[in-house]
Amino acid sequence: MAFFSSSSSTMLCFFLPLFFLFHLFISSSSSPNPITIPISISNPNPDSDLYQQLSHLSSHSKARAHHLKHPYANSSAITSTPLLPHSYGGYSISLSFGTPPQVLSLIMDTGSDFVWFPCTKRYACKNCSFPGSNGIASFSPKQSSSVKIVGCLNQKCGWIHPDFDPSTSCSECQSVKSRNCTKICPPYIITYGSGSTGGIGLIETLDLPGKKVANFLVGCSLFSSRQPAGIAGFGRGVASLPSQLGIKKFSYCLLSRRFDDSGESSSLILDGESNSGKKTGDFSYTPFVKNPIVADRKAFQVYYYLGLKRISVGGKKIKIPHKYLDIDSEGNGGTIVDSGSTFTFMASPVFEPVVAEFTKQASHYKRAENIESLTGLKPCFNISGQKSVDLPELKFHFKGGAEMKLPLANYFLIAGNYDVICLTMVSDNSFGTDFSSGPSVILGSFQMQNFQVEYDLHNERFGFKQQSCK
Ligand SMILES: *[C@@H]1O[C@H](CO)[C@@H](O)[C@H](O)[C@H]1NC(C)=O
Ligand SMILES: *[C@@H]1O[C@H](CO)[C@@H](O)[C@H](O)[C@H]1NC(C)=O
Numbered sequence: 329m330a331f332f333s334s335s336s337s338t339m340l341c342f343f344l345p346l347f348f349l350f351h352l353f354i355s356s357s358s359s360p361n362p363i364t365i366p367i368s369i370s371n372p373n374p375d376s377d378l379y380q381q382l383s384h385l386s387s388h389s390k391a392r393a394h395h396l397k398h399p400y401a402n403s404s405a406i407t408s409t410p411l412l413p414h415s416y417g418g419y420s421i422s423l424s425f426g427t428p429p430q431v432l433s434l435i436m437d438t439g440s441d442f443v444w445f446p447c448t449k450r451y452a453c454k455n456c457s458f459p460g461s462n463g464i465a466s467f468s469p470k471q472s473s474s475v476k477i478v479g480c481l482n483q484k485c486g487w488i489h490p491d492f493d494p495s496t497s498c499s500e501c502q503s504v505k506s507r508n509c510t511k512i513c514p515p516y517i518i519t520y521g522s523g524s525t526g527g528i529g530l531i532e533t534l535d536l537p538g539k540k541v542a543n544f545l546v547g548c549s550l551f552s553s554r555q556p557a558g559i560a561g562f563g564r565g566v567a568s569l570p571s572q573l574g575i576k577k578f579s580y581c582l583l584s585r586r587f588d589d590s591g592e593s594s595s596l597i598l599d600g601e602s603n604s605g606k607k608t609g610d611f612s613y614t615p616f617v618k619n620p621i622v623a624d625r626k627a628f629q630v631y632y633y634l635g636l637k638r639i640s641v642g643g644k645k646i647k648i649p650h651k652y653l654d655i656d657s658e659g660n661g662g663t664i665v666d667s668g669s670t671f672t673f674m675a676s677p678v679f680e681p682v683v684a685e686f687t688k689q690a691s692h693y694k695r696a697e698n699i700e701s702l703t704g705l706k707p708c709f710n711i712s713g714q715k716s717v718d719l720p721e722l723k724f725h726f727k728g729g730a731e732m733k734l735p736l737a738n739y740f741l742i743a744g745n746y747d748v749i750c751l752t753m754v755s756d757n758s759f760g761t762d763f764s765s766g767p768s769v770i771l772g773s774f775q776m777q778n779f780q781v782e783y784d785l786h787n788e789r790f791g792f793k794q795q796s797c798k
């Protein structure tokens with residue numbers, strides 16, 4: 329068992345500001361590669377009720393997991409791009425689009441592959457008053473000289489609608505055999521667990537530090553529900569930001585959630601060079617795992633799968649059936665890494681043994697079931713009156729030998745008046761068997777705080793290193 333012991337005053341510093349936005353300040357960059365995007369943090373919401381916020385965070389993490397696992401569960405006829413609900417605890421970056429550039433804050437999401445922003449003065453967003461997201465900026469196409477609407481015959485229309493057949497959907501264009509057909513690409517509507525967005529595709533200029541990217545496909549959303557901001561999809565699909573930019577590698581460091589004022593910053597780095605084979609510093613690497621292509625599960629191709637081999641708690645290996653850690657021939661099971669999820673999700677056959685082992689090794693603390701039901705997190709322990717706290721170490725063991733040992737602040741948080749701590753992971757109890765499809769484990773951003781992570785697409789591997797992101 330690993331010990332985490334310290335005086336309560338220092339240990340208690342891992343409290344949780346619940347919503348934080350990164351604001352991007354474009355820095356100059358003389359060469360186009362790599363592009364560094366500094367990001368800073370703010371916590372606009374220190375006063376809301378903590379249990380309620382935790383409960384929102386855990387239910388949003390569950391809804392997110394449900395969506396990732398059922399991307400097509402309820403898509404409308406003209407829907408095809410999987411997009412995701414954003415939990416309160418997401419990370420966002422700012423990007424500039426148009427001529428002259430308009431700056432917008434978008435959630436960075438490695439679990440989806442489409443980039444969209446709130447668009448026009450008439451943008452309507454229902455149930456979108458998230459803490460910290462008041463006054464969402466909207467893109468104004470009228471004020472850009474470089475904007476174009478995606479036409480029906482444009483190849484990029486097929487990126488929005490993968491099963492799109494121009495001969496039927498653009499029949500007017502076909503019949504007149506017209507090169508200058510003005511019919512636009514049909515609108516997209518994207519639905520998910522607890523929200524939606526819809527709009528039309530635009531071709532715009534993405535203005536990155538030191539680099540202008542013309543002909544970038546971006547969604548101009550006219551309406552949404554439950555979206556704190558637009559989304560920048562960093563997944564594997566053709567329409568994602570790294571794909572459109574031809575990025576070979578991107579990396580970021582997620583600031584600790586204990587920073588509660590703006591001004592602190594960390595970086596998202598987009599690297600166009602392959603640096604083939606070269607490893608970064610003392611990173612640990614694990615290869616990305618391929619998901620077999622299954623016709624009706626194409627959405628899973630967007631995700632970044634990792635080969636999680638084993639989970640250990642306090643040095644003890646948790647018995648988890650292989651069928652959950654491996655991806656089966658139907659494309660179900662396995663582990664993905666997802667910046668758009670807050671708390672890590674584990675299917676219950678994975679989660680329950682983990683909870684049982686924590687409960688066993690931390691049996692010197694009383695379970696706080698009342699707080700578990702209030703927050704949706706478990707196990708929670710009452711540490712009232714303790715001078716120091718010792719809890720088992722949590723480690724993920726990956727294919728290739730890489731081990732991720734989490735700092736305590738990445739998997740336990742203090743809920744309430746400093747006398748209860750809860751494991752920050754969620755499972756599927758409230759969704760029943762519906763959770764059997766899709767990935768079994770979704771590594772969320774809460775678990776990645778103060779890790780520099782690298783998505784090396786050229787070498788198909790995921791690198792990580794624990795460090796302070798400050
Ligand atoms: C899909 O959404 C409609 C309402 O938009 C709802 O009536 C229906 O039950 C949903 N279907 C599934 C499978 O969730
Ligand atoms: C969503 O908005 C409707 C009104 O548009 C309101 O009645 C409902 O309570 C809201 N739901 C939440 C969860 O805020």
Ligand SMILES: *[C@@H]1O[C@H](CO)[C@@H](O)[C@H](O)[C@H]1NC(C)=O
Pocket residue numbers: 505506507508
């Ligand atoms: C382009 O459109 C105009 C009418 O809008 C039409 O008269 C013309 O024939 C079209 N050109 C081609 C090449 O189809």
Ligand SMILES: *[C@@H]1O[C@H](CO)[C@@H](O)[C@H](O)[C@H]1NC(C)=O
Pocket residue numbers: 696698699710711712744747748
């Ligand atoms: C934790 O335990 C203490 C002492 O046993 C008790 O007074 C307190 O109410 C408990 N806290 C919670 C949140 O249950």
